Amino acid sequence: MEKENTSFGVKEIARRANVSTATVDRVLHNRTGVSEKTKQRINDIIKELDYQPNILASRLASRKIITIAILLPNVSEETDFWEAPLLGIRRAEAEIRQYGVQVISYFFDLNSKESFTENVRLILQGDVHGILLSPSFIEETKQFAAECNERKIPFIFIDSDIPDLHSLSYIGPHLFKSGYVGAKLLTYRLQSNTKVLIINISKEVDNFNYLRIEEGFRSYFSDKNQPNEIVRIDIRETDYQSVARHLTYVFHLNKDIGAAFVTNSRVHTVASFLKNSHRTHVSLIGYDFVKENVGYLESDVIDFLICHRPEEQGYRGVMAFYQTLVTNAPVTRLSYMPIDIVTKENYEFYQN
Amino acid sequence: MEKENTSFGVKEIARRANVSTATVDRVLHNRTGVSEKTKQRINDIIKELDYQPNILASRLASRKIITIAILLPNVSEETDFWEAPLLGIRRAEAEIRQYGVQVISYFFDLNSKESFTENVRLILQGDVHGILLSPSFIEETKQFAAECNERKIPFIFIDSDIPDLHSLSYIGPHLFKSGYVGAKLLTYRLQSNTKVLIINISKEVDNFNYLRIEEGFRSYFSDKNQPNEIVRIDIRETDYQSVARHLTYVFHLNKDIGAAFVTNSRVHTVASFLKNSHRTHVSLIGYDFVKENVGYLESDVIDFLICHRPEEQGYRGVMAFYQTLVTNAPVTRLSYMPIDIVTKENYEFYQN
DNA sequence: GCAATTTACGGGCACGTGCCCGTAAAGGTA
DNA sequence: TACCTTTACGGGCACGTGCCCGTAAATTGC
Numbered sequence: 001m002e003k004e005n006t007s008f009g010v011k012e013i014a015r016r017a018n019v020s021t022a023t024v025d026r027v028l029h030n031r032t033g034v035s036e037k038t039k040q041r042i043n044d045i046i047k048e049l050d051y052q053p054n055i056l057a058s059r060l061a062s063r064k065i066i067t068i069a070i071l072l073p074n075v076s077e078e079t080d081f082w083e084a085p086l087l088g089i090r091r092a093e094a095e096i097r098q099y100g101v102q103v104i105s106y107f108f109d110l111n112s113k114e115s116f117t118e119n120v121r122l123i124l125q126g127d128v129h130g131i132l133l134s135p136s137f138i139e140e141t142k143q144f145a146a147e148c149n150e151r152k153i154p155f156i157f158i159d160s161d162i163p164d165l166h167s168l169s170y171i172g173p174h175l176f177k178s179g180y181v182g183a184k185l186l187t188y189r190l191q192s193n194t195k196v197l198i199i200n201i202s203k204e205v206d207n208f209n210y211l212r213i214e215e216g217f218r219s220y221f222s223d224k225n226q227p228n229e230i231v232r233i234d235i236r237e238t239d240y241q242s243v244a245r246h247l248t249y250v251f252h253l254n255k256d257i258g259a260a261f262v263t264n265s266r267v268h269t270v271a272s273f274l275k276n277s278h279r280t281h282v283s284l285i286g287y288d289f290v291k292e293n294v295g296y297l298e299s300d301v302i303d304f305l306i307c308h309r310p311e312e313q314g315y316r317g318v319m320a321f322y323q324t325l326v327t328n329a330p331v332t333r334l335s336y337m338p339i340d341i342v343t344k345e346n347y348e349f350y351q352n
Numbered sequence: 353m354e355k356e357n358t359s360f361g362v363k364e365i366a367r368r369a370n371v372s373t374a375t376v377d378r379v380l381h382n383r384t385g386v387s388e389k390t391k392q393r394i395n396d397i398i399k400e401l402d403y404q405p406n407i408l409a410s411r412l413a414s415r416k417i418i419t420i421a422i423l424l425p426n427v428s429e430e431t432d433f434w435e436a437p438l439l440g441i442r443r444a445e446a447e448i449r450q451y452g453v454q455v456i457s458y459f460f461d462l463n464s465k466e467s468f469t470e471n472v473r474l475i476l477q478g479d480v481h482g483i484l485l486s487p488s489f490i491e492e493t494k495q496f497a498a499e500c501n502e503r504k505i506p507f508i509f510i511d512s513d514i515p516d517l518h519s520l521s522y523i524g525p526h527l528f529k530s531g532y533v534g535a536k537l538l539t540y541r542l543q544s545n546t547k548v549l550i551i552n553i554s555k556e557v558d559n560f561n562y563l564r565i566e567e568g569f570r571s572y573f574s575d576k577n578q579p580n581e582i583v584r585i586d587i588r589e590t591d592y593q594s595v596a597r598h599l600t601y602v603f604h605l606n607k608d609i610g611a612a613f614v615t616n617s618r619v620h621t622v623a624s625f626l627k628n629s630h631r632t633h634v635s636l637i638g639y640d641f642v643k644e645n646v647g648y649l650e651s652d653v654i655d656f657l658i659c660h661r662p663e664e665q666g667y668r669g670v671m672a673f674y675q676t677l678v679t680n681a682p683v684t685r686l687s688y689m690p691i692d693i694v695t696k697e698n699y700e701f702y703q704n
Numbered sequence: 705g706c707a708a709t710t711t712a713c714g715g716g717c718a719c720g721t722g723c724c725c726g727t728a729a730a731g732g733t734a
Numbered sequence: 735t736a737c738c739t740t741t742a743c744g745g746g747c748a749c750g751t752g753c754c755c756g757t758a759a760a761t762t763g764c
Contacts, residue, residue, distance in 0.1 A: 361719095361720055361721080362720070362721065363720075363721095373720090373721080373722095374722090374723080374724095377721075377722065377723075378723095380721095381722085381723095383723095405720085405721075406719090406720050406721070408719085408720075408721090409719070409720035409721045409722090410720075410721055410722075411721090412719090412720080412721075412722095413720075413721040413722045413723085414721080414722060414723095415722080415723090416722095
């Protein structure tokens with residue numbers, strides 16, 4: 001029951017190379033002060049033994065603390081969606097705090113690009129080893145990425161992606177496919193003579209996320225030659241009154257709407273409207289496992305919720321940094337989350 | 353960027369109590385050799401400082417290696433379902449090997465209770481610190497549990513549960529609810545004038561798992577007053593010929609079957625039959641993300657697969673032992689897995 | 705040629721905990 | 735009192751790696 005196969009350590013390498021452990025250490029961390037010849041010799045032995053550093057000892061001996069910054073939208077009363085990733089981040093932090101990893105959190109206002117850039121500035125003025133963020137604003141994120149690349153600070157996007165900025169990883173949904181799944185569920189029992197309504201409720205104008213989802217949604221309809229007409233509406237105010245007003249109008253114009261698809265977590269507002277206006281026969285599908293939505297799932301107003309495990313996203317984001325910064329393991333560039341389908345019957349076991 | 357808040361360690365406790373670190377250590381591991389008085393004093397300080405041992409240092413210093421045994425059905429050509437938990441177990445092992453944890457694997461034959469008890473004997477004759485197993489045979493598992501409880505070896509069940517045996521944890525699906533979800537999906541676009549077929553294909557006679565699933569399935573029908581008649585069939589041979597013969601008979605007797613529900617991963621055999629006999633209009637739902645099933649999902653023969661993340665089950669099983677044996681963290685007694693819904697549209701992102 | 709500088713390397717302590725071994729003090733027995 | 739056993743504790747090495755500091759050897763400058 002004793003440890004025996006504890007493989008080879010720095011000592012063994014040093015012994016074989018006839019040098020001290022300090023020299024081996026210099027090679028391992030490619031610091032200066034080793035002649036080309038011995039360096040070569042040591043590297044050969046390292047390869048031969050397939051040396052794996054003992055993380056336990058390494059982290060214990062090291063006085064350095066690794067700092068990861070996160071930058072997410074704050075949890076407003078408007079939506080508590082971002083609470084989930086935060087929980088995952090906290091969970092990851094608790095697990096690896098012992099290993100000398102520290103997470104510092106910054107939050108910005110989804111209605112203010114300035115607050116985003118300001119927080120970016122704050123993060124970059126401290127010295128952090130990695131940044132996990134939601135790239136909510138495209139132009140601002142591009143600038144951020146340029147700065148990080150120059151300063152060689154790795155960053156990871158969660159929840160939505162902006163390609164070609166050389167992020168270390170993207171962790172989040174494949175939005176197009178997610179919309180595609182939404183369409184499948186919506187049409188599964190849809191009558192062919194009814195119309196389908198796509199609803200986008202959002203203050204931001206350049207929400208290219210929603211566009212991807214809608215593309216996927218429409219793409220299913222054309223792939224399957226679904227005969228249903230698709231109506232769409234953009235609502236730029238998020239309060240119930242405004243949404244109700246717009247919806248009343250749409251439903252007035254289109255008497256035969258059989259199903260509605262909401263491109264984000266505000267589906268509960270629509271559910272509320274449908275319930276109040278006695279239109280619960282309309283199939284309703286939307287996004288995210290937030291409290292209000294689950295309530296309407298429970299009461300059969302929402303048929304399905306699509307989720308992308310936001311908590312897991314946060315957890316994985318931090319863990320990906322741990323992997324790359326501490327254990328030096330490679331990180332997958334694209335880590336698409338599962339597209340989960342949540343119903344009244346299975347929601348109680350769902351893990352966000 | 354230096355470590356600073358590294359809280360208090362054994363040294364600080366020793367200093368405050370005017371004893372050596374060895375004495376503190378004795379108290380921490382409640383070994384003998386400490387007078388009641390100093391023990392009390394030290395314990396008070398430990399509480400006061402809310403001392404958390406440094407796992408890194410602890411694992412590094414300890415020469416003990418923790419051994420976890422797993423006992424699962426072997427991966428036969430008949431079903432590769434158990435490959436998934438095994439993958440999860442391997443993943444967990446790789447993560448915590450560095451921390452002095454070792455996993456040794458045992459496999460039994462699902463068609464032989466003797467192979468189960470024989471492997472139990474083998475496991476118990478070595479000295480292991482925890483056992484992760486699938487309790488496939490009820491009586492044999494009860495005996496096993498009694499032995500473990502006597503010898504104070506913790507064990508965890510995955511995939512299916514036998515209550516009241518004082519397992520440390522159960523990690524797996526809520527089978528009743530899982531059947532319930534199956535019924536919801538099946539009826540979502542079912543015509544009321546068709547019959548529904550429940551198919552159970554399994555060699556084992558006492559498969560109480562399947563009974564739970566069926567209960568849940570039927571329970572949905574009665575809860576919702578679904579008018580459809582339910583037909584059921586038990587098939588004790590698993591080869592295609594036998595299954596096809598039985599199904600031909602059933603479909604002959606019941607001309608108006610609109611949907612079929614298979615209670616386990618052998619749904620691909622049924623799919624094959626439906627395809628060959630040109631009955632693909634029948635909705636088909638079954639279990640598990642195994643290769644053959646995904647193939648039929650892809651070709652629209654299977655409508656939905658229900659999955660319980662078997663890989664995750666294996667991973668969590670091992671990690672639960674790590675938590676309880678290494679970090680002393682509490683483990684939840686019941687850890688129900690999500691009931692995942694997999695379709696042609698989202699399967700490529702599914703994580704088993 | 706010699707001093708000054710640079711290069712290449714070794715010694716050894718530290719991280720926080722586990723645990724072996726040694727020993728003074730206390731208690732027991734004749 | 736002398737001797738033995740038990741109790742209660744301290745000293746100190748080890749785990750494998752990080753890294754500071756010291757120094758002999760090699761190189762450079764004049």
